[in-house]
Amino acid sequence: MFQYNLLKSGTDKMKAINSSRQKIVENIRKSMMAGGISHTLPQLPFTDIESESKEELYERFSQSLKTAGARVVLLDVSELEGYLKEKCPGVIDLREKSVWERYKGMKPSEMEAKAGSVLVSGKMGVAENGAVWVDETCFPERLLPFITGNLILSVDEKKIVRDMHAAYAAIAGKLQGFGVFISGPSKTADIEQSLVYGAHGAISLDVVILRG
Amino acid sequence: MKVAKRYKIGLFIPCYIDQFYPQVGIATLELLRKLGQDVHYPLEQTCCGQPLANSGAEDDAKAVYRNFVRNFSEFDYVVTPSGSCAYHVREHYDILEQSEDVVKVRRCTYELCEFIADVLKVDDLKINYPHRVGVHQSCHGLRGLKLGNPSELISASYSKVISLLEKAEGIELIKLDREDECCGFGGTFSIFEPAVSARMGRDRVDDHIRNNAEIITATDMSCLMHLEGIIKRNNKSIKVVHIAEILNSNTL
Amino acid sequence: MRSHSERAALFLKDQNRVTWHDETLWIVRKKRDKAAAAVKEWEELREKASQVKEYVLSDLAYLLLEFEKNATQNGAVVHWAADADEFNRIVLEIINSKSAHNIVKSKSMLTEECGLNHYLEEHGIDIVDTDLGERIIQFRNEPPSHIVLPAIHLKKEDIGELFHEKLGTERGSTDPQYLTRAARAHLREKFVNAQVALTGVNFAVAENGSVVVCTNEGNADMGVHSAPVQIHCMGIEKIIPKMEHLGIFTRLLARNATGQPITTYTSHYMTPKVNGEMHIIIVDNGRTERLASRDYRDALKCIRCGACMNTCPVYRRSGGHSYGFTIPGPIGTILAPHSLPGKIVYKDLPAASSLCMSCSNVCPVKIGIHEQIYKLRQELIRKGYGSLVKRVVLKISGFVFSKPHLYDLSGKMVRIALKKLPRALIYNRVNTWGLERELPDVPVQSFKEWYRQNESNK
Numbered sequence: 001m002f003q004y005n006l007l008k009s010g011t012d013k014m015k016a017i018n019s020s021r022q023k024i025v026e027n028i029r030k031s032m033m034a035g036g037i038s039h040t041l042p043q044l045p046f047t048d049i050e051s052e053s054k055e056e057l058y059e060r061f062s063q064s065l066k067t068a069g070a071r072v073v074l075l076d077v078s079e080l081e082g083y084l085k086e087k088c089p090g091v092i093d094l095r096e097k098s099v100w101e102r103y104k105g106m107k108p109s110e111m112e113a114k115a116g117s118v119l120v121s122g123k124m125g126v127a128e129n130g131a132v133w134v135d136e137t138c139f140p141e142r143l144l145p146f147i148t149g150n151l152i153l154s155v156d157e158k159k160i161v162r163d164m165h166a167a168y169a170a171i172a173g174k175l176q177g178f179g180v181f182i183s184g185p186s187k188t189a190d191i192e193q194s195l196v197y198g199a200h201g202a203i204s205l206d207v208v209i210l211r212g
Numbered sequence: 213m214k215v216a217k218r219y220k221i222g223l224f225i226p227c228y229i230d231q232f233y234p235q236v237g238i239a240t241l242e243l244l245r246k247l248g249q250d251v252h253y254p255l256e257q258t259c260c261g262q263p264l265a266n267s268g269a270e271d272d273a274k275a276v277y278r279n280f281v282r283n284f285s286e287f288d289y290v291v292t293p294s295g296s297c298a299y300h301v302r303e304h305y306d307i308l309e310q311s312e313d314v315v316k317v318r319r320c321t322y323e324l325c326e327f328i329a330d331v332l333k334v335d336d337l338k339i340n341y342p343h344r345v346g347v348h349q350s351c352h353g354l355r356g357l358k359l360g361n362p363s364e365l366i367s368a369s370y371s372k373v374i375s376l377l378e379k380a381e382g383i384e385l386i387k388l389d390r391e392d393e394c395c396g397f398g399g400t401f402s403i404f405e406p407a408v409s410a411r412m413g414r415d416r417v418d419d420h421i422r423n424n425a426e427i428i429t430a431t432d433m434s435c436l437m438h439l440e441g442i443i444k445r446n447n448k449s450i451k452v453v454h455i456a457e458i459l460n461s462n463t464l
Numbered sequence: 465m466r467s468h469s470e471r472a473a474l475f476l477k478d479q480n481r482v483t484w485h486d487e488t489l490w491i492v493r494k495k496r497d498k499a500a501a502a503v504k505e506w507e508e509l510r511e512k513a514s515q516v517k518e519y520v521l522s523d524l525a526y527l528l529l530e531f532e533k534n535a536t537q538n539g540a541v542v543h544w545a546a547d548a549d550e551f552n553r554i555v556l557e558i559i560n561s562k563s564a565h566n567i568v569k570s571k572s573m574l575t576e577e578c579g580l581n582h583y584l585e586e587h588g589i590d591i592v593d594t595d596l597g598e599r600i601i602q603f604r605n606e607p608p609s610h611i612v613l614p615a616i617h618l619k620k621e622d623i624g625e626l627f628h629e630k631l632g633t634e635r636g637s638t639d640p641q642y643l644t645r646a647a648r649a650h651l652r653e654k655f656v657n658a659q660v661a662l663t664g665v666n667f668a669v670a671e672n673g674s675v676v677v678c679t680n681e682g683n684a685d686m687g688v689h690s691a692p693v694q695i696h697c698m699g700i701e702k703i704i705p706k707m708e709h710l711g712i713f714t715r716l717l718a719r720n721a722t723g724q725p726i727t728t729y730t731s732h733y734m735t736p737k738v739n740g741e742m743h744i745i746i747v748d749n750g751r752t753e754r755l756a757s758r759d760y761r762d763a764l765k766c767i768r769c770g771a772c773m774n775t776c777p778v779y780r781r782s783g784g785h786s787y788g789f790t791i792p793g794p795i796g797t798i799l800a801p802h803s804l805p806g807k808i809v810y811k812d813l814p815a816a817s818s819l820c821m822s823c824s825n826v827c828p829v830k831i832g833i834h835e836q837i838y839k840l841r842q843e844l845i846r847k848g849y850g851s852l853v854k855r856v857v858l859k860i861s862g863f864v865f866s867k868p869h870l871y872d873l874s875g876k877m878v879r880i881a882l883k884k885l886p887r888a889l890i891y892n893r894v895n896t897w898g899l900e901r902e903l904p905d906v907p908v909q910s911f912k913e914w915y916r917q918n919e920s921n922k
Binding site for chain 2: 468469472473476479482486490497500501503504506507775777778781782814815816817818819820821822824825826838841842843844845846850854855858859861862863864865866867868871875878879896897899900901902903904905906907909910911912913914915916919920
C-alpha cells in the first residue's frame with residue numbers, strides 16, 4: 001500500500017522507528033473511521049484581484065521594505081557599479097561566480113571574519129511585505145546571507161510581484177535545496193517588546209531595485 | 213414610537229434580573245408596550261440554564277431548558293433584556309431533542325435591542341437622555357449574537373446597540389480605549405477566578421472613567437452587576453444603567 | 465499543584481507589572497488588527513486557511529507518506545516518533561552518532577512539549593536555545609510564558625540583571641539594544657561551533673518534502689547552515705499539501721502573531737547541505753488520539769501564532785505561567801486537558817476563561833476555541849471531575865431552576881438572607897464574589913412578585 005523506505009536498512013533500530021511509523025499511520029486511519037470528516041481542498045484564492053502597475057508595485061515594495069527596517073535605493077542597472085564602489089567598499093559581490101570559489105566550503109568562523117558585507121542578487125520581490133526571494137543559485141554557501149553583518153540584495157524591478165500567492169506560484173516546482181524570503185534586517189523584540197535590529201542575522205539590509 | 217406590526221411576545225426576565233434588578237424587567241416590559249407589542253410574562257419561567265451549562269452541568273440544565281421551552285413555545289417572539297441568555301437559548305439548546313417547539317423557541321428568542329432593530333425595525337425612538345454614556349459591549353451579544361462587529365474581525369463597522377442609543381436626544385456616547393474588551397464577569401468565571409475577574413472589571417470601569425463617562429450601559433445586567441460591585445467597593449463615581457432603562461426613559 | 469486561579473492571584477499581586485503585561489500584549493493585538501485590516505481579503509484568507517487545514521486533517525496519512533517519500537528523495541532522513549520519549553531518544557541517538565556536543569536549537573514548541581532540553585541535559589548534553597527570548601528563559605531555567613514572545617513576563621531590569629550574571633554585561637545596564645548585542649556575541653560563538661542544529665517546523669510541504677521555518681532573528685538559519693547536521697522537529701499536523709498553500713499561511717502567520725506582514729526570514733529547507741545531514745522527525749505524541757475526537761480535533765489546525773494569547777483578557781492579566789502547561793492561553797487551555805493519553809489533566813484550565821470568544825475571532829485557522837472550552841467543562845462534570853461540592857451545588861441548582869415554585873421560594877430566601885444577615889457573615893472567605901466586589905442591593909420585590917401584584921389581573 002505504501003513504501004517502507006526505511007525497511008531497506010534492515011537494522012533493529014530502523015525496525016523500531018518503522019513500527020512507530022506504522023502505528024502513527026494506522027492511528028490516523030483509525031481516527032478517520034472514528035470521527036473523520038472528508039474535506040476537499042479549497043479553490044486557491046484571489047485570482048480575480050486587479051493587477052497593479054509597475055510603479056504601484058515598486059512603491060508598495062519599497063514602502064514595505066522601509067517598514068521592515070531596510071534601506072531602499074532605486075538605480076539604473078548602469079549605475080550599480082558606481083554605487084557599490086562608493087557606498088559599499090569591500091562588498092563581496094556574489095553576482096560574480098568567480099568569487100564563489102573562495103567561499104565554497106569555508107568554515108563558519110572564517111566566514112564570519114571575512115563576510116562583513118555581501119551582495120546577493122535576489123530573484124523576486126514581494127510588494128505586500130517587502131520580502132526578497134533568494135535561493136541556492138544565488139550564493140555559494142547557504143550561511144553567507146545570514147552571517148554577514150550587512151546584506152545587500154538586488155532585485156530587478158520587473159521581478160516585483162504583488163503578494164505571496166504570486167510569489168509561490170513563481171517558485172512552485174522550482175524549489176531546490178534551500179530558499180528563503182528575506183524581509184529586512186534580522187530583528188528581535190524579545191526584551192520588553194523593544195525593536196532591535198541585528199539579533200543573529202544581518203544587522204542591516206540594503207535593497208537595490210534595478211531599473212532598465 | 214409607532215411600529216407597523218404587533219406581535220405576541222413572551223417576555224423572559226433572566227433569574228438575576230428577576231431577583232436583583234426588577235426595574236430592568238419593568239423597563240423592558242414598558243418599552244415593548246410603548247412599541248405597540250402584546251407582551252406576556254409567563255409566570256412559570258425561571259432561568260435559561262446558562263449558569264449550570266457554563267459550569268459544565270449541561271445534563272442537569274436540560275430540565276431547566278425544557279421548562280423554558282414549555283413557557284415560551286406559544287409566542288411569536290421571546291424577548292429578553294440579555295444577550296447572553298438569548299445566545300444561550302439559540303446556541304446551546306441544541307442538546308435537547310429538536311422538537312417543533314424547541315426549534316421555534318430557539319429561532320424566535322431575541323435580545324431586546326436586536327428585536328427592536330431587526331424585527332420591529334424601529335428607527336425613531338423619541339427619547340431624551342442627556343448623559344455621557346459608555347457602552348460596554350457584552351461579549352455574548354457582540355460576538356455571539358453579532359449585535360455589532362467585534363474589533364477582531366475585519367468587517368464593516370456596525371452596532372445595533374449604538375445605533376439605537378444614537379437616536380436618544382442629548383446623549384453623548386463616549387469612546388472607550390478598548391471598545392469591546394470583556395468585563396470579566398463570565399458567569400461562574402467570576403466565582404472560580406475571582407482575582408482575574410475583579411481585575412478585568414476594574415480595568416473596564418477605569419476605561420469608562422478615564423474617558424469621562426457618567427454611565428456605563430450594556431445589553432446585559434450580569435456584566436453591569438459585576439461592574440457595579442467593583443464600582444461600589446472602590447467608591448467610584450460612575451453608575452450602571454441597563455440599556456432597557458435608557459431606551460424606556462422619559463419619552464419626548 | 466496550584467490551580468490557575470491561585471497562580472493568577474499571585475501574578476496579580478504586582479498590579480503594576482500586570483498593567484504593563486496587559487498593555488504590552490494589547491499593543492501587539494492592536495498591531496495585528498492594523499496588519500490584518502490592510503489585507504482586504506483577510507477574512508477570506510482565514511476561511512481558506514481553515515479549509516486547507518481541515519483537508520489536511522482529513523487526509524493526513526496520505527500527506528505524511530507523500531512528504532516522507534519526497535523528503536527521502538531529497539536526501540533527508542525521516543524519523544517517526546510515537547511519543548515524547550521516542551522523540552527525545554531519536555534526537556539523542558543522532559547527536560551521539562556524531563559524538564556532537566555543541567548543539568543549538570531555534571524555537572520549537574514541540575521540543576518544549578517533549579521536554580527535550582531536560583532529557584538531553586540528563587544525558588550530559590548541553591543544548592543552547594538561540595532565540596533571544598528562549599535563551600533568556602533558558603538562563604532562568606523556566607518555561608516560556610508565551611509561544612511567540614517567550615520572555616514577555618520579564619522586564620528589561622530582570623534581563624539586565626540576568627545578563628550581568630550570565631554574560632558579564634555591565635551591572636545595571638538595561639538598554640535592550642546593548643543587551644541584544646551581548647546575546648548576539650554570545651550566541652555567534654555557539655553558532656559557528658555548532659555541530660548539530662535543531663529547529664521546529666512551521667509548515668512541511670507534502671508535494672516536495674521541504675520544511676518551512678519562520679524567524680525574525682535569523683537564528684534558525686544561523687544554526688542550520690553552520691552545523692553539519694540539521695534536525696527539524698514537527699508534529700504530524702504541520703503538513704500542508706502544496707507550496708501554493710504557503711501563500712495563504714505566510715500571509716496570515718506573522719500578521720496575526722506580531723503585526724508584521726511577514727517574518728524577516730521564511731526559510732525553505734529541502735536538501736541537506738553539501739557533506740551535511742538533514743533529519744526530519746515526525747512526532748505524534750497524542751495527536752492521533754485528538755484526531756479521533758470530533759469535539760477536539762480542530763485544535764490540530766493551530767499554526768502557533770499566539771494571537772489568542774494576545775487577545776485573551778484573562779491571559780493578559782494572569783500571565784503565561786499561570787496556566788502551568790507548555791502552551792498557555794486559550795489554545796493551551798484546549799490542548800492541555802487531553803495532553804496525556806487516557807486521562808484528563810489540567811482540569812483547572814477550562815474554568816480560566818470568561819468565554820468572551822475573542823480568541824476564536826482572531827484565530828487564523830478558525831478554531832472554535834471557546835466552543836471547545838465549553839465542551840471541556842461539560843466533559844469534566846460528566847466524568848465526575850468537579851469537586852463534590854460543585855457537583856452537588858449544580859445538581860441542586862438544576863433541580864431548583866426546573867421547578868418554578870421552588871425557584872421563586874429560593875430566590876425569596878436568598879434575598880431575605882442577604883438583607884437580614886450581618887455583613888461579616890455574607891462577606892466570608894467562601895464568597896469569592898465578595899473578595900473584591902459588592903453584592904447587588906436587594907430589592908423589596910422580585911420582578912415576578914411585582915408583576916403578580918401589578919399586572920397579573922390586568
